[in-house]
Amino acid sequence: MKSVLEDIVNASPAIVFVWKEEDRWPVEFVSKNISLFGYTPDDFISGALRYSDIIHPDDLEIVSEEVEKHLESGDEQFNLTYRILTGKKDVRWVEERTIIHHNPDNTYYEGIIMDITSRKMEEKKIIDGALEMKKALETVINSSPVIVFLWRAEDDWPVEFVSENITQFGYEVEEFTSDKLVYGDIVHPDDIEKVRQGMARCVAEGNRQFTKEYRILTKDGNVRWVDERTKIQHNDTGDVTYLQGIIVDITERKNVENALYLEEKRHEALLKLYAMPDSSIQEIMDYAREQAVSLTESKIGFLAFLDETETNYAVISWSNGKQSSDKAPAESYSIWDEALYHRTPIMNNEYLAEKDTDQKLIQRNLSVPIFEGGRIAGIVGVANKGQDYTSTDVRQLKLLMQGMWNIIQQKLSDEELYQYMEELKRSSEIKSVLSDVIKNSPAVVFIWWAEEDWPVEFVSENITQFGYTVNDFLSGKLVYADIVHPYDLKRVQKELAKRIDAGQTDFNQEYRIMTKFGDVRWIDERTFIKYDEDGKVTYLQGIIVDITERKHANDFMHLQYDLDSVLSSATSNSEVFNRLLDLALRITPIDSGALYLVDDKTGNLDLVTHHGLSEQFVNSTSHYERNSVQTRLVMSGQAVYKHHSELSAITTGKNLRYEGLHGTAIIPIRYQNEIIAALYLSSHSEYEIPDKSRHDLETIAKQIGEVLSNMHKKSSAQKEIRDLQILIDNVKEGITVTDKKGALLYTNKILEKWIRYSADELKKMNITDLYPLRYRHVLDSVNKPINQNQAYSEDIRLHSATGKDIACRVTFKNIKWNEKDCILGIYEHINISATSIHNT
Secondary structure, eight states: OHHHHHHHHHHSSEEEEEEESSTTOOEEEEOGGGGGGTOOHHHHHTSSOOGGGGBOHHHHHHHHHHHHHHHHHTOSEEEEEEEEEOTTOOEEEEEEEEEEEEOSSOEEEEEEEEEOHHHHHHHHHHHHHHHHHHHHHHHHHHTSSEEEEEEESSTTOOEEEEOGGGGGGTOOHHHHHTSSSOGGGGBOTTTHHHHHHHHHHHHHTTOSEEEEEEEEEOTTSOEEEEEEEEEEEEOTTSOEEEEEEEEEEOHHHHHHHHHHHHHHHHHHHHHHHHTOTTSOHHHHHHHHHHHHHHHTTOSEEEEEEEOTTSSEEEEEEETTSOEEOSOEEGGGGTTTTHHHHHTSOEEESSOOOSSSSGGGGOSOEEEEEEEETTEEEEEEEEEOOSSOOOHHHHHHHHHHHHHHHHHHHHHHHTOOOOOOOOOOOOOOOOOOOOSTTTTTOSEEEEEEESSTTOOEEEEOGGGGGGTOOHHHHHTSSOOGGGGBOHHHHHHHHHHHHHHHHTTOSEEEEEEEEEOTTSOEEEEEEEEEEEEOTTSOEEEEEEEEEEOHHHHHHHHHHHHHHHHHHHHHHOOSHHHHHHHHHHHHHTSTTOOEEEEEEEOTTTOOEEEEEEESOOHHHHHHHSEEOTTSHHHHHHHTTOOEEEEHHHHHHHTTOOOOGGGOOOEEEEEEEEETTEEEEEEEEEOSSOSSOOHHHHHHHHHHHHHHHHHHHHHHHHHHHHHHHHHHHHHHHTSSSEEEEEETTOBEEEEOHHHHHHHTOOHHHHTTSBGGGGSOGGGTTHHHHHHHHHHTTOOEEEEEEEEOTTSOEEEEEEEEEEEEETTEEEEEEEEEEOOOSSOOOOOO
16 A cells, blocks of 8 residues: 555655755655656755755745744644756746644654646736736826826825826926825916815715816916816725826817807807997997907907098097097007007017006007008007917907998998808817726727737727727727728828838827717827837837817817808808808718709799709709799708708609719708798718718808898898989989088989089089189088078079089088988079079
């Protein structure tokens, strides 16, 4: 039986030892399978080797301390793991399991050792892989816009940890971890109390999450907006111990939101100005000046119009209530007149008054000239904004004042100005709920193999925001190229290849991807290229961030600017129609279309402009009768979105496939519940117009309705003026309108025919120029009764261009002409040789 047991032991991987409790542990017994390590039992039994001789020198001290500790503790057994040297001096890991025997005479150990080198190597491989993955993820985080913080739950949040990318705000990690700075030190002074109260409220209510948008100060003093997302950590007793969170720089988003807000305020102001047709010029100026102060967040405002010489202010509006219609020298308002002298906007953010005057109250100011052609028609100024004036303030003032000036010009000349369209609202927001740093971040983390079409080695769980799961990629079901938009794929491949050829280590690019639901999203990719020692690309690591909303916000800001341009620079109806259609064609995927007007008498639809359509197609669709299917679709008042072939089948019945149109929209255009026009819009590339584009098109259609309605009103008003002019020109009496000093403002055709002067020549003359010398007292003699609202008549002679005098009986009457006190003269041709005076 003993022989059998020995054979079993010697055939197993477990080597049996019996050691004495002496220096270096002499061996009393060792099984024959010690040969697995290149030794024989006799090497140890003979005393040539002691057990400590084969323990790795770096581990011997640790093993000795562990054995001594177990002896002193009275343990009966223990386990150890350490390295030994084989007979060939190779290193092997072993696991020792030992029983301690205590006899009165001596102490000895019985134990086994087993080779665990393979297991140790596998563990090392796993640990090295995990460390490499950790390092890669840390690199991605530190290269992303997401800054990670771990704060202690103390006043103003001392920092336990912050990621290295805090450098994007100018700070170093050590400034926080050394307690030189606490987090509260960098929160904007105007926001710190709100942040404190918000965090205190979350803690008091037992919330686990805290979110807040606020401002911080960079190390160089600049202000940046951040979005904080924090997880509140509690200990076993419920006390808050740490705050784990992230901050993301959202300054760009805030700037876009602020720009959109200012645009909306400016258009609200313009709409209010358009609604003031019965107000005086002073009231319009006062309101425009108030809005200039509000739009620029200033405290003081100044607005003045200049005379034709650009040397005198004719009408003035002040924030403090000062106003004057009397002329005043421009140099008397020196804090604003730099813009007049330099003929360009002037910003002064460090103003210091040179004299002890009211100017000492000005800390900073901005003045902008108002142009009419090449002439400066006025100056607008604002002062004492809480922070520096910028180019945004200049733009807002220019656009607001130009709108105001056009309205005043309309009031003075009775010419209609196209109404500004309301702001098309679009806000861009980076939506990110960042819990546990990457999992809920808006930045999706990828690690790609440097192979064709980029197989995915790792992707963060928030890939679900695009409809995909992590397993879709890691299983090999999808490679990254599968989700890149087909139209962008070649460009993305070329860009990556170009960067690799140049030996670059990082780059970023914007392109589109397809979600699992078929939607198209714009993303910003930031990629880091990893090379091996030989310079070969091994893998790519990076992040993608959804920037679709930002794209739309920028597109709509450009669109709003173009809408302003349509109203301010178009010179004809056809040009306005073309520009309005062009705005609709900028909405993706629309690339062709037509604008139709509803004839208010017949109810027919008539095409007024088109783009991207063949002549044959236009000829077939340029007119629809009132009872046609197309017209009835429009008059139903509902937007229709179909494939073009479907619409053709239910409307014309004509085969229009030659045009190659797919997704099509028919959008009625209303004004005050009346359908006045329609947009027919199509895409040659997309089979369906997406919901996002539909919303944008219908918003534009509403604004077009207001423009078309104003054009119709202007046309009607002009027709009435023409009819009245024809009536006046066909009466038998001559008619003049003069100011109180006799300057001719208007003459009708009959009078011009009598005296042989043209209308342009007469506008440069005084009425007394038409009287012989003996009648030039008339104007002075009639002013007094005219001012008493009495009519005055006199027989008089008019001097013609040919030198012939025309005998007339003139009746003068006081009237208002363009809101000014003027004199109406009605001249009746008489046949007398002498002149007598008759007072009535």
